[in-house]
Amino acid sequence: MAVTAQDEVARICQELIRIDSSNFGDGRGPGEAAAAAYVVGLLEEVGLTPTVIESDPGRASVFLRIPGADRTRPGLAIHGHLDVVPANAADWQVDPFAGVERDGCIWGRGAVDMKGMDAMILATVRELARTGTVPPRDLVIGFFADEEAGGVHGSQYVVANHPEIFAGVSEAISEVGGYSVTVPGADGNPRRAYLLQTAEKGILWLRMTAHGRAGHGSVPNDENPIVRLAQAIARIDAHEWPREFIPSVESLLDGLADLTGTSYAGGDLDPLLAHLGGAAGFVRGTLRDTANLTMLEAGYKQNVIPQDAHASIDARFLPGHDETVMKTLRDLAGDHVDIDILHEDIALDSPFSGGLVEAMIEAIQAEDPGAEVLPYCLSGGTDNKALSRLGITGYGFAPLQLPADLDFAPMFHGIDERVPVAALEFGTRVLARLIATC
Numbered sequence: 001m002a003v004t005a006q007d008e009v010a011r012i013c014q015e016l017i018r019i020d021s022s023n024f025g026d027g028r029g030p031g032e033a034a035a036a037a038y039v040v041g042l043l044e045e046v047g048l049t050p051t052v053i054e055s056d057p058g059r060a061s062v063f064l065r066i067p068g069a070d071r072t073r074p075g076l077a078i079h080g081h082l083d084v085v086p087a088n089a090a091d092w093q094v095d096p097f098a099g100v101e102r103d104g105c106i107w108g109r110g111a112v113d114m115k116g117m118d119a120m121i122l123a124t125v126r127e128l129a130r131t132g133t134v135p136p137r138d139l140v141i142g143f144f145a146d147e148e149a150g151g152v153h154g155s156q157y158v159v160a161n162h163p164e165i166f167a168g169v170s171e172a173i174s175e176v177g178g179y180s181v182t183v184p185g186a187d188g189n190p191r192r193a194y195l196l197q198t199a200e201k202g203i204l205w206l207r208m209t210a211h212g213r214a215g216h217g218s219v220p221n222d223e224n225p226i227v228r229l230a231q232a233i234a235r236i237d238a239h240e241w242p243r244e245f246i247p248s249v250e251s252l253l254d255g256l257a258d259l260t261g262t263s264y265a266g267g268d269l270d271p272l273l274a275h276l277g278g279a280a281g282f283v284r285g286t287l288r289d290t291a292n293l294t295m296l297e298a299g300y301k302q303n304v305i306p307q308d309a310h311a312s313i314d315a316r317f318l319p320g321h322d323e324t325v326m327k328t329l330r331d332l333a334g335d336h337v338d339i340d341i342l343h344e345d346i347a348l349d350s351p352f353s354g355g356l357v358e359a360m361i362e363a364i365q366a367e368d369p370g371a372e373v374l375p376y377c378l379s380g381g382t383d384n385k386a387l388s389r390l391g392i393t394g395y396g397f398a399p400l401q402l403p404a405d406l407d408f409a410p411m412f413h414g415i416d417e418r419v420p421v422a423a424l425e426f427g428t429r430v431l432a433r434l435i436a437t438c
Contacts, residue, residue, distance in 0.1 A: 002130070005123035005428035010106055010421045012042065013119035014099035016082075017108035023083035025149035031058030032145040032154075035082040039143050042122055046129035050141075051165070055157040059145045063158075063165050066128065068137035074170030075138035076356070076438060077392060078431075079383060080118040081147030081154065081175075084110040091415045105418040112411045114175045116419040117398040118143060120427040124435065127428075135435050140169050144383050150203070150343045155386035163390055171356050172387050173434075176378050176412070177396030178360075178427075180371070182404035183275040186261030190404060192371045193259060194364050195279065196357070197396025199248040199377035200385065201286060202322055202347035204315040206329070208232065209308055210337045217303035226298045228336050229309040233293055235332045236313070241288040246318055248375045249286050251352060255374040279409040285379025289325050291315040313339075316379055319347040345385045349377075350393050356438055360397050363433035367426060368401055380412075399430035 021035045036052055039062045043050045050064040061082075068075070087096035087109040094100050096109040106116070125141055127133075142165070146154035158165060177197025185191040210232060212225030245253065256272055257263055264272045269287070273280040291313050298309035317325045322344070330339055351357070352375040361373045384394025400423040402408050411417045 005120075005127040005432065006425040008126070009119050009123040009424045009428050010101070012122050013106050013111065013116050013419070013424060014101065014108075016115040016118055017099035017106070017110050018097060020097050021083050022086040022109070023146060023148040024086055029083075029086075031060070032082040033058045033060045036060035036062045036143065036145075039082070039118075039122065042126060046126045048125070048129055053158055053162055053165075055145065055153040059153040061145045061154050061158055062143040064125070064141040066125070066135060066139040066141065068135045068139065070137055073137040075140055075168050077140040077142060077166060077169045077172035077387065078121055079142035079144060079172060079174045079387075080114050080121055081144045081383060082118065083146055083148050083154075084113065084115070085148050085413050087415075093416055096417070101421065102418075104422065105420050106424070107416065107418040109417055111417045111419040112408070113413065113417070114398065116400075116424055117175055117427070120398070120424060120431055123428050124431045127432070128435070133436075136438065138168060139435065140166055147383050150205070150345065151383055151386050152343075155383035159386045159389050166387065166390050166392060169390070169392055172384055172392050172394040173360075173397040174384055174394065175382055175396055175398050176380070177376065178399040179408060180368075180400065180402050181276050181279050183256065183260050185259060191259055192368060192401070193256070194371055194373045194399070195252070195376045196352070196360060196373050197378050198350045198352050198375040199246060199286075199319070200348040200381050201316040201318060201377065201379055203343065203345040203381050204313075204317065204322065204325060204341060205343040206313040206315060207340045207342055208311045208313060208333060208337060209340070210310075211308055212305070212336065214307040215305045217305055221305050223336075224305055225307065225309040225336070226305075228334075229298065229311055232333045232337045233311060235334070236291055236329060237293065239291075239328070239332055241290065243288045244318060245287070246349065246377060248349065248352065248377045249283070252283065252374050252376045255372065259372055277409070278407040282379050282409055283376065285316065286318070286377040289315070289317045289321050290379070291325070291329060317347060319349045322347070345381060346388065348384060348388055348394060350395060356395070359434055359438040360395070362437065363430045364399060366433055367429050399427045400424070401426040
C-alpha cells in the first residue's frame, strides 16, 4: 500500500523536534545545519534535488523548486523555518526535545512553531514526488534559518543575496494562521472558525541607554542612570497607545460578532474576544501599537553607581506607524536616555481576496464543511516580511483543525508545546487540496 502524507507527517514532526535547533538570538545555539541535513535527506529520498544556502557556518536554509504545469503563471512559495526558541526542560512535563507522542499529541519545542508545519510541507511534497503529481504552477518550497531572531541569517540574507531562488514568485504561505478556534454560534451551537493571517505588525527591537554620573554607592547622586532608566520605563509602561482597527482586524471582529451574535458596538471588546480563548491575546496585540520592556542591564558592584544603565524594548507597530512609535518612545524616554534601533522590520497588510485566498478558503471548507474562515492580523512577525521586499504577497496559513478544549495560541513560545496528530493529518489534506487548485 502506497505511503501517503498523512501516514508520515507525525513521524517527520517528531524527528524534526528531536533535532535541537534552538536560536538564542545572540550567536549561541546549535544552528540549523542538522535540521537542514535532515530535510535534504527526506527530499533526496524521493528523488528531489534541493539547494542549501548557508549565510554563516551552521546557519543553513533549504530550497526546492517544483515546476508547474503552467510555467507562465507566477509561482507560489510555501515556506517554514527550522529554528526554534530555547526551552527550559525543568518547566516542561516532558523533555522538550524528545518529540514524544502523548494523549494524541506530538509534544516538544517547535511542535507549534513551526516544525509541525514543516512536517506538513515535507510530507505533502514527498507525496507529490512519489505520485508524480505536477502542481498547476511553480512551487518554491523553503525552510529558513534564523526566523526566531529576525531572519538576519535566514530570509533576510537569502532575499538580499539569492533573490533568484524566488524568481517569478508572486505569493507565499507560511505560519501562523490557518488554525481553528471553536466559538459559540449565534444559534447556540458551537462553530469552528479558521483564522487566516493577512497582516502582520512591524517590529522594532530597541536598546534604551540611560546616562548619568558614576560614583560611590554611599554618596547621594541626583544623576543616577538606573533611576533615570526606571523613570523612563515607568513612563513607557504607563503610556496608553491609541486604539485603531486596521481592515483585517475590523473584518475579524465583524465576522466574529456575526458568528457569535455578540456585539461590540459600544466599544467593549472583552465579551467578544472572550470567545477566542487563548487566541484573544494575539488579537489584543493588534488593536494598537505596543512597547514591552523585556530585559534590564545595569551596574557591576553593590557599592558602585554605574555610568550607564540599559533596557531592551520589543515594540510592534501597526502599518504606517513606525515613525510615530519611535517619536513617542523617544519623547517618553526623556532627557539623558538614548534609544537605538537594533532590528527593524516592516508591517504587512495583504488583501483578504483573490484567487489564492479563495483557494485557501475552499480547501478548508472541503475538509471541514460549514467552517468559517476569517482574516486576522498577527501581533508578531514571519519570514513573509523579507519576501515582501521581492514583491511577494504573503499569508499565514498552517491549517490545523483543533479540539475545542485545546488552548493552542499560548503554546507559541510557551511551555508544554504540542500539536494533535489528527490536526497534522488534517493539515496535509488541506495543503494537498490547496496545491492542486491554486
